[in-house]
Amino acid sequence: MARIENLNLSQRVTNELGQAIIGGHYTSESGLPTEAKLCEEYGISRTAIREAVKMLAAKGLISSRPRQGILVEPAANWNLYDTSVLKWMLASSPSLLILKEFLQMRLAVEPEAAALAAKFGSDDAIDRIELALDVMQQAVGDPDVSLHDADLAFHTSILYASNNRFFYQLRDFISTALNVTIQHTTPAKGNDQSVVDDHAKIYQAIRNRQSDQVKSMMTDLIEEAIVVIEAKIKQQA
Numbered sequence: 001m002a003r004i005e006n007l008n009l010s011q012r013v014t015n016e017l018g019q020a021i022i023g024g025h026y027t028s029e030s031g032l033p034t035e036a037k038l039c040e041e042y043g044i045s046r047t048a049i050r051e052a053v054k055m056l057a058a059k060g061l062i063s064s065r066p067r068q069g070i071l072v073e074p075a076a077n078w079n080l081y082d083t084s085v086l087k088w089m090l091a092s093s094p095s096l097l098i099l100k101e102f103l104q105m106r107l108a109v110e111p112e113a114a115a116l117a118a119k120f121g122s123d124d125a126i127d128r129i130e131l132a133l134d135v136m137q138q139a140v141g142d143p144d145v146s147l148h149d150a151d152l153a154f155h156t157s158i159l160y161a162s163n164n165r166f167f168y169q170l171r172d173f174i175s176t177a178l179n180v181t182i183q184h185t186t187p188a189k190g191n192d193q194s195v196v197d198d199h200a201k202i203y204q205a206i207r208n209r210q211s212d213q214v215k216s217m218m219t220d221l222i223e224e225a226i227v228v229i230e231a232k233i234k235q236q237a
Helices: 009-022 035-042 046-058 083-090 095-120 123-141 147-161 171-185 192-207 211-236
Strands: 062-065 069-072
Touching (some): 009 046, 009 083, 095 123, 095 147, 095 192, 095 211, 123 147, 123 192, 147 171, 192 211
Antiparallel strands (some): 062 069
């Protein structure tokens, strides 16, 4: 294993070990190497290793107990709302199955968030949704403008406009998984303009304070994405 140098040593060890755990290199049966072994492998101090261990423990990936060493926790105990954990999972082989679960979670959150945005969103908050939509439209004809980033901004702006702090707290989690989901679902639409058109309808319904309509629209948008992911899962089977 290559030695790790320069700044943020603990974070870099955390990232490498986290990916190794989620990728199955280290399991509940095998556990992690001892602190001494990790120090030797990475060529860094025990203090840096211990900090990495604390970070991984906070993410639910491992636990450390006296006389038992560093234990790898079952997947059921991992903190899926931690954006690092989610990134590592999405980078692993069963990412499409994870994306399907993520879309199912979105189905429980985003239609209601959109409906709340239509009911309670301030004009300024709805303006933020419009701004993201405008950038999406610009991206259709300008390769230097990112449709991908604007799409993320559109969805997180709806969470903000919902005026629900719990929904808005999910913005980093949703952005992280959307970052991967869009790569699978956008090409299935056939062209970028159709993607923008679908989002424009959602924005207009929010602007017009049509809470029931926008809830249905957002549901349809996410269910369509689920169909695409399920088809890709079948292709891999």
